[in-house]
Amino acid sequence: MRIRRTRAGNAEAKHETEKKGKKGREDENDQRCKSFTTLPGTPGRRKTMRSFVAYPAATLLVLLAVIETGLCRKALPCPAHCSASLTVFMPDGSTTSVHGSKAVEVIRFKEEISRASWKHLVVIKVANTKIRVPPSLETMIRLVVKKYPDLGQVLIQIIMGNTIPAGSGVDSKVLIMLGYMLSQPNYFAAIYRVLLTLGITFPSFTSPINQVMYGTHVIMLPRPFVVSYTYTINNRVFNLPRDAKKLAIYVSQHMNQFSIVAKFLTQLGASFPVDGTGRIIGFNVFNVMYRFPHAITTTIFIGSKRFALPRDISLLLTAIKHNPTMFFELQMTLEAFGVKFIKTGAGSTQAVYSGKKYDVFTGRAVTITIDNRKYDIPAELEKIFQEPKGFSVGSLLVALQEKGIPVNVDEKTGVILGITIDKVQVPFPVSIDLRFKLDNKVYVIPRDLAKLITVLENKGMPSKILSLLYTRYGVVPVRDSNGIVIAISFNGKQYKVKPEPLTAVVILGQKFMLPRDVRKMIEFVHSKQSNPKIGFSFLKALKTAGYMLINDDDGAMRSIQKGAQIIKLGMEIRIQVIYGTTTYQVPKDLMRLVKDVRSLGPKEVKDVIDQLKAFDVQVTKNGSKLTILFNSVRYEVDLKSGSVKG
Structure with a gap:
């Protein structure tokens, strides 16, 4: 059984949701996007957002929770004996249950909606309600509702929950x-x-x-x-993009070093246009073109054999077709000269150049799973960073380590150099470094993990910082038979941590010892689905036990943590405050919420403050200064000037 998705709300929901304040903003790495100002039209002209109506905020809060069991996520058609079950807590507190293939349809729809682009929308009618959706979802919605008309209201709630207007037309x-x-x-x-x-x-x-x-x-x-990448070659230091023109001149004067520079530029997302003869005329990085003084060629050596590019590209592709090590060493250089690579199977790819195709063996493929999606590594390593819904560096690094694939990190800079599969070095497709800043000191992961643990133990093992190591830096928690974290690791090397004891969580009089009983706890919550308050009781119990919710990079909360102990609930929690026609997501939009409402006067500010307190968000007001503490992060706003910190 899994619990999936909870968004907090409802006028009665004053017990809600989750926060554990410790000492506020413990780490610079977690300054969320909570204080953006959006100005329609041209720079320098501010337009106040006034999409509010004078209703008490409490009357506009909603709860939507989805509980699911037995969902296989396999391809349709579903078998007649399908045992999937899903319960939706509707905004009025009632519940709607769907089973079998209906439940699978709803969860598949939830996954599709998370991947869709909401930049352009179309209006369709679902269950006699007009609603705006991405064009890519229109056909799926019509087919599902045609097949299961009773799912119309469920889909509407999911769509409304996924559409979170930024108050001024910003997705x-x-x-x-x-x-x-x-x-x-x-x-x-x-x-x-x-x-x-x-x-x-x-x-x-x-x-x-x-x-x-x-x-x-x-x-x-x-x-x-500030965008700044330092690159050193032959004792020459270039700071990109500032020194991109200088680097272009250097490369044109040292063409034999192009393959080295091409790897660095490709990891920044650069492209390389060529002339009619196949020579490279420059590079485009961060949407700016930097031309070489003259088109360049380069020379590649494999053993004693010399290949002049672009002239000998066909010969070079033939030479490396059974040599995975050389293939990955030269892949980015070949791509710069216009060679296209297409995955043709696990461990194989096809090179396309000048209308000809060349089969290349790329070595053993390893399948990893991220967010229920499978990827063949190394062929689909870059694809992970191209997913429309975004990516998680931490999830990728953990998935690689779980399959025994070492992540190669430069010990001096923290830059991820690549991965190793069967002794074959595979470059990382993007430039990412694992430097972690805490208290104005920089720690390189994994080199400084032992030092960092000592510092964190002296701080009482703050959950927020440890959650960042897990979710963004690929640090892996190591558990004992009860599920208690006893160490953390990177590339298989373990570092002991002080374990948290089993923690009691009491829900409606039933006690569970976490993390050992997490599955029983979820099953119990599911068994109480007819109780419209179960979602609230569940979250309140977690908070009382000392757990804090962990914010993922997409604004949702799917895990709880206490010290080094992190527990995945199989649940997605989104807390939304709807004020007038605008929806705000807590905690991401806390500052924007307060900043927007302040323009309407003290009564509206008080309404919002009261409602935030009902969510167990700590709010204090001293004159024009408003301080909000949620999940160990402190937010501050000056109601007079509108300045925001956090």
């Missing part, structure tokens, strides 16, 4: 990824690709970035963001 996914960018600048090369697909455009990267564009909207960043 919530955009704000989530911008927050990820600000809190994790060392992942920018990967995050940038996702932001482009979401429709974000950036000004010049050669100076601090204070704002970005989303369609006609200007999104002001809460602080300047």
Whole structure:
């Protein structure tokens, strides 16, 4: 059994949700996208958002929870004996249960909706209700409702829950990824690709970035963001993108070093246009073209054999067709010269160049699973970073380690160099480094894990920091037979931590010892699905036991943590406050919520403060200063000036 998705709310929901405040913002790595200002139209002109109506906030809060069991997620058609079961807690507190193939349809729809782009929407009618959805979902919705008319209201609730307006026409996914960018600048090369697909455009990267564009909207960043990548070759230091022109000149003067530079540029997302003869005329990085003074060629040596590119590309592809090591060493260089590689099977790929095809053996393939999706590694390593719903570096690194694939990290810089499969070195497709900043000190993962654990133990093993190591840095918790975390590891090397004892969680008088009884606890909650308050009671019990909810990068909360002990609930929790026609997601939108409502006057501010307190969010007001504490992170707003910190 799994519990899937809870969004908190309802007028009666004052016991709700989750927070464990310790000492506020313990780490710079978790500054979420909670304080963006969106300005429709042109820069420099601010337009106040006034999409509110004068209703008490409490009357507009909703709860939607989905509990599921037995879901196999296999291809249709479902067998007649399908035992899948799913229960939806509707906004009025009632429950709707669906079983068998209906339950599978709903969960599949939930997965599809999470992958869809919400940039452009169409209006369709579902169960006599007009609703806006992505065009890619229109056919699926019509087919599901045609087959199961009674699922109409369930789909409507899921659609409404997934659509979280930013108050000024900005997709919530955009704000989530911008927050990820600000809190994790060392992942920018990967995050940038996702932001482009979401429709974000950036000004010049050669100076601090204070704002970005989303369609006609200007999104002001809460602080300047600087893009800076240092690259050293032959004792020459280049800071990109600032020194990109200088690097272009250097490469044109040292063409024999192009294959080395090409790998670095490709990991930043660069492309390389060629002329009519196949020579490279420059590189495009961060949407800016830097031309070489003259088109370049390069020379590759394999043993004593010499290959001049682009002239000898066909000969080179033939030479490496049974040599996986050389293939991965040269793949990015060949791609720069226009060679396309297409996966043809596990451990094989096809190179396409000048209309000809070449089969290449790439070595043994290993299948990893991330978020219920399977990927063949190394062939689909880059594909993971191209998923439309985004990516999780931590999930990828953990999945690789679980399959015994070492992650190669530069001990000096923390840059991920690549992975190793059967002694074959595979370069990482994007530039990511595992530097972790805490108290103005930088720790390189995994080199400094032992030092970092000592520091964290002196701090009382703060859950928030440990959760970042798990979810963003690929650190793996090691558990005993009761599920208690006794150590953390990276690449198989373990570092002991002080274990948390079994913790009692009491729900409606029933006691469970976590993490040992987590499955029993979930089964118990499922058995009480007819009780409309079970979701609230469940969250309240977790908080009372000292667990904090862990925010994932998409704004949802799927795990609880206490010290080094992290427990996956198989549940997605989203807390939403709906004020007027605008929906805010807690805690991600806490600051935007307060900042927006302040423009309507003290009564509206008080309504929001009261409702946040009903969610067990700690709120204190001192004059014009408002302080909010949620999940160990402190947020501050000045109601007069509108300034936001957090």
